[in-house]
Amino acid sequence: MKSSPEILSSYATTAKAKTTLPIWKLILSGVFAGFFIALGGLGSQVAATAVGGTAGKLVGACVFPVGLFLVVTVGVELFTGNCLLVAPWFRESGSTQRTVKGVGILKNWLFVYLGNFVGGFLLALAVVNSNMDKMFDGALGQAMMSAAASKMAIDPVEAVIKAILCNILVCLAVWVAMGSTSLGGKAIAVFAPVMLFVLCGFEHSVANMYFIPTGLFLGAEGSVGSFLINNLLPVTIGNIFGGAVIVGGGVWALYAKHEK
Numbered sequence: 001m002k003s004s005p006e007i008l009s010s011y012a013t014t015a016k017a018k019t020t021l022p023i024w025k026l027i028l029s030g031v032f033a034g035f036f037i038a039l040g041g042l043g044s045q046v047a048a049t050a051v052g053g054t055a056g057k058l059v060g061a062c063v064f065p066v067g068l069f070l071v072v073t074v075g076v077e078l079f080t081g082n083c084l085l086v087a088p089w090f091r092e093s094g095s096t097q098r099t100v101k102g103v104g105i106l107k108n109w110l111f112v113y114l115g116n117f118v119g120g121f122l123l124a125l126a127v128v129n130s131n132m133d134k135m136f137d138g139a140l141g142q143a144m145m146s147a148a149a150s151k152m153a154i155d156p157v158e159a160v161i162k163a164i165l166c167n168i169l170v171c172l173a174v175w176v177a178m179g180s181t182s183l184g185g186k187a188i189a190v191f192a193p194v195m196l197f198v199l200c201g202f203e204h205s206v207a208n209m210y211f212i213p214t215g216l217f218l219g220a221e222g223s224v225g226s227f228l229i230n231n232l233l234p235v236t237i238g239n240i241f242g243g244a245v246i247v248g249g250g251v252w253a254l255y256a257k258h259e260k
Contacts, residue, residue, distance in 0.1 A: 002179040005255040011178060012088040012099060018077065019085065019104025023111050029077040030115020037078065037116070038123035038210035040067020042132075044198060045147070049140045061198035065191045067207075068170065072177045072186055077112040080167050080206055081174040083243025085109075090252035113205075113236075120209030128217040141218050148215020151208060152222035156234040159203055163238025164246070166202035169193040170239075171247040203235040 002010070021029075041064060048060030071078045085108060089100045127133065133141025154162075176189035197204070212220075212227045 001181075001185065004175070004179070004251060007175060007179050008087060008091060008251055008255050011084070012091060014178075015085050015088040016099045018082065019100055019108050021077075021108070023107070026077060026108060026111035027115040027118075030079070030112040031119040031122070032074065032115075033071045033076040033078040033112070034116035034119025034121075034206055034209060035123055036070040036074070036076070036119070037067040037204075037206045038120040039070070040064045041207050041210045042123065042127060043067075045143055046132075046135065046140060049136050049143045058199065061195045062191075064198045064207075065173075065194040068173060068194050069187055069190045072174065072190060073183065077108070077115065078206060079109060079113045079116050080170050080204060080239050080243055082108055082112055083167060083240055084171050084174060084248050084251075086244045086248040087252045090249060091256045116206045117209045120206060121213055124210050124213040124217060127214055133218055144211075145215045145218050145220035148212045148218075148220040149222055151203070151212055151215075151231050152220075152226040154203075154231060156230060159231060159234040160238040160241075162201065162203040163205065163235040164242035165200070166197045166204050167239040167242035168246055169197040169202070170204065171243040175247065175251065203231070203238065205232060205236045205239050208232060208235060 043066055044060035044064040047063045048056040050056070051059045068078070068081075071081065085100065085105045089098070089102060089105060092098045092100060127144075133144060135141075170193065173190045173193035176193075177186040180186050180189055208231055212222075212231060216222060216224070216227065
């Protein structure tokens with residue numbers, strides 16, 4: 001298991017590779033990551049509906065981490081996790097020869113975000129057109145619509161705060177997973193923080209790219225505008241602040257100055 005200073009040092013190489021990938025690879029890798037997160041979201045909804053009640057919520061939260069586990073182990077690009085790219089950028093502050101450039105980070109975020117959206121949207125289409133919402137005598141479809149409607153109705157300030165808290169946990173999960181070289185270690189690293197954010201009802205922009213379109217397709221109360229403006233925009237802002245500023249900036253402040 002690597003220490004945080006060791007992770008920060010080795011992540012500089014990873015970040016350089018991520019920020020110099022061609023656009024088509026960023027998009028394609030983003031599609032896979034969005035699809036994986038959506039699969040975790042779908043699984044959590046099925047599990048929660050099957051069990052029902054408070055116990056169902058807990059079981060669903062325990063299933064959701066499968067999505068991030070796939071992202072981490074397959075090695076695809078997830079917008080929320082890539083908020084950590086600022087850590088090596090901060091680390092090289094003052095250097096005349098940056099290996100991780102700001103424009104590369106922004107390029108990564110933009111095209112990975114688009115790819116993530118496509119991946120989540122594709123699974124939403126697959127779920128609706130395969131009539132999965134009819135499971136449990138239609139209870140799954142009702143749960144999907146209820147989840148989407150509640151997310152679109154959330155107060156924007158509340159959405160930002162919940163998104164900040166969410167991506168603190170997601171980026172910590174990714175960070176600890178980078179310190180493990182074993183599959184089991186990565187699974188443990190991912191499980192606890194992600195389970196916690198789902199259980200607490202925090203907001204994850206990429207997951208919502210699946211949850212809300214699915215609900216809208218099924219007839220949830222709301223609109224594309226309420227999805228994009230009331231939820232996705234504030235949640236994205238909060239995810240960036242939680243992941244980039246708090247976790248990315250935090251690990252840089254804590255460990256970069258102790259490397260030498």
